[in-house]
Amino acid sequence: MAYIFQQSLNALQLGSIYALIALGYTMVYGILTMINFAHGDLFMVGAFFCFLIAVYLHLSFVPTLLLSMLGVAFLGVVIERFAYKPLRNAPRVSAIITALGVGLFLENFTLALSPYPKHIPQLLGNTTWTLGSLSLSSLQILIIALSLVLMLILDFIVQRTKAGMAMRAISWDKTIVPLMGVSVDKIISLTFAIGTGLGGAAGVMYGLAYPIIDPYMGIMVGWKAFICAVVGGIGNIRGAMIGGFILGAVEIMVAAFLPSTYRDVVAFTLLLILLIVRPYGILGKPQPQKV
Amino acid sequence: MPLLEIQKLTHRFAGLCAVSDFNFAIEPHELVGIIGPNGAGKTTVFNLITGVYRASEGSIKFEDQELVGLTPHKITRSGIARTFQNIRLFKELSVLDNVRIAHYGQIAYTPAEALLHIGRFRAEEKRITSQALDLLSIFKLDEMAGEKAKNLPYGLQRRLEIARALATKPKLLLLDEPAAGMNPNEIIQLMEFIGWIRQTFSVTIILIEHQMRLVMGICERIVVLDFGATIAAGLPAEIQNHPRVLEAYLGVEVTP
Numbered sequence: 001m002a003y004i005f006q007q008s009l010n011a012l013q014l015g016s017i018y019a020l021i022a023l024g025y026t027m028v029y030g031i032l033t034m035i036n037f038a039h040g041d042l043f044m045v046g047a048f049f050c051f052l053i054a055v056y057l058h059l060s061f062v063p064t065l066l067l068s069m070l071g072v073a074f075l076g077v078v079i080e081r082f083a084y085k086p087l088r089n090a091p092r093v094s095a096i097i098t099a100l101g102v103g104l105f106l107e108n109f110t111l112a113l114s115p116y117p118k119h120i121p122q123l124l125g126n127t128t129w130t131l132g133s134l135s136l137s138s139l140q141i142l143i144i145a146l147s148l149v150l151m152l153i154l155d156f157i158v159q160r161t162k163a164g165m166a167m168r169a170i171s172w173d174k175t176i177v178p179l180m181g182v183s184v185d186k187i188i189s190l191t192f193a194i195g196t197g198l199g200g201a202a203g204v205m206y207g208l209a210y211p212i213i214d215p216y217m218g219i220m221v222g223w224k225a226f227i228c229a230v231v232g233g234i235g236n237i238r239g240a241m242i243g244g245f246i247l248g249a250v251e252i253m254v255a256a257f258l259p260s261t262y263r264d265v266v267a268f269t270l271l272l273i274l275l276i277v278r279p280y281g282i283l284g285k286p287q288p289q290k291v
Numbered sequence: 292m293p294l295l296e297i298q299k300l301t302h303r304f305a306g307l308c309a310v311s312d313f314n315f316a317i318e319p320h321e322l323v324g325i326i327g328p329n330g331a332g333k334t335t336v337f338n339l340i341t342g343v344y345r346a347s348e349g350s351i352k353f354e355d356q357e358l359v360g361l362t363p364h365k366i367t368r369s370g371i372a373r374t375f376q377n378i379r380l381f382k383e384l385s386v387l388d389n390v391r392i393a394h395y396g397q398i399a400y401t402p403a404e405a406l407l408h409i410g411r412f413r414a415e416e417k418r419i420t421s422q423a424l425d426l427l428s429i430f431k432l433d434e435m436a437g438e439k440a441k442n443l444p445y446g447l448q449r450r451l452e453i454a455r456a457l458a459t460k461p462k463l464l465l466l467d468e469p470a471a472g473m474n475p476n477e478i479i480q481l482m483e484f485i486g487w488i489r490q491t492f493s494v495t496i497i498l499i500e501h502q503m504r505l506v507m508g509i510c511e512r513i514v515v516l517d518f519g520a521t522i523a524a525g526l527p528a529e530i531q532n533h534p535r536v537l538e539a540y541l542g543v544e545v546t547p
């Protein structure tokens with residue numbers, strides 16, 4: 001019983017990191033109908049920002065987190081402005097290939113600067129409480145709580161503010177939104193800033209939980225988060241959150257009861273099955289083509 | 292001084308000249324109709340005015356400000372709103388949100404104020420919600436405020452689209468075939484409705500229409516387009532029997 005509870009906690013931790021990254025995929029898809037395949041690498045850049053700030057500026061956790069988020073958000077906006085915006089009216093395939101290219105650039109640029117894996121210093125005193133056979137770390141609680149807070153803030157922005165209203169409107173009909181007096185470019189920049197900023201936050205938390213970071217760490221995690229976004233229904237913000245927690249739970253349960261090398265197999269099998277049974281995701285809506 | 296003045300407006304789509312050398316002016320508070328057969332370039336003119344397309348040549352001046360080259364959201368904020376031939380509502384948003392979003396340019400609060408729930412955030416959100424509700428009740432749509440726009444019957448969707456356009460507080464309203472899909476009875480109601488809007492909101496209106504009954508009934512002046520060029524302009528009575536208009540609509544009699 002304690003074992004199951006312990007594993008659920010681990011699942012929540014991993015799931016909340018996946019969910020934060022998945023949000024970036026889903027928000028960009030919702031607004032531009034493109035998959036930003038550089039997003040996993042932006043997550044990696046978040047972890048490296050965290051490393052740089054902690055090692056060279058000796059800041060404590062909160063400023064490190066905020067600066068890393070801001071840094072990644074800024075990078076996301078710059079990438080959108082210079083790499084994706086010129087392709088806004090091009091076929092989606094061009095934009096997606098560009099995104100893959102941007103991802104490769106980020107990986108190799110980081111690799112050129114830092115060829116060896118880095119170790120993120122402990123930013124927080126990590127206390128572990130033991131209750132019988134159950135062990136609870138303060139870091140684990142922090143990651144889960146912080147992710148939930150960030151997701152609540154995002155939900156508030158999207159559902160309750162004028163910018164969120166504009167985002168929802170753009171995801172339904174991009175051409176007429178400007179005729180409501182909304183600057184679409186600004187909203188797209190804002191979406192990128194928020195989406196990639198959340199990815200940056202996930203990078204920092206991941207770096208704290210698993211402190212060895214390398215330039216390729218974003219690839220697999222990025223793919224997994226993309227699965228979460230698709231599982232939840234791509235373009236659907238709440239779906240991405242649900243998808244993140246589902247995949248987190250599945251992976252931890254696989255690792256707990258099966259050999260842990262099956263983790264990725266199960267994750268990708270889950271995606272395949274879902275695509276067959278419910279191609280539009282859990283919260284997505286089928287969009288019948290009109291003939 | 293005219294409210295809107297279009298001079299030598301020309302627009303080409305990859306060689307096809309959709310609008311050629313179009314000249315037009317409208318005074319404040321006028322109601323002018325633009326008619327013409329399918330494909331004559333009427334909707335293109337609206338797209339050029341609102342910045343959806345950027346004109347190849349020519350100038351569009353609104354209150355003496357050049358519009359060619361401005362982005363659509365700036366043009367909207369300067370006071371031009373439109374509806375669409377095929378209704379373009381935000382189908383998955385509520386009726387209320389459809390109108391609320393049109394207030395976007397009039398909301399003043401910063402992202403920080405929104406996140407921290409301080410300053411103008413609550414007051415501004417409350418203000419636009421109540422303005423949107425007022426507008427909906429004027430249009431007798433307030434009972435459906437919470438309904439998704441796509442669930443409204445067709446006639447009410449058309450009405451909502453006009454309400455949404457008016458929510459941007461326009462000086463000039465462009466109506467693109469408001470009578471499309473309406474029966475003669477509804478058209479008579481629509482005529483009264485458009486006249487009423489013009490009085491209540493004191494807007495200038497340009498109307499694109501196919502339904503001759505509507506155009507002849509309410510427009511003070513009419514411009515006839517065919518193949519992107521103006522073929523006639525004048526009072527409804529003059530247009531009705533204009534030989535080139537009859538020709539454009541009915542074709543030329545073949546003399547054996």
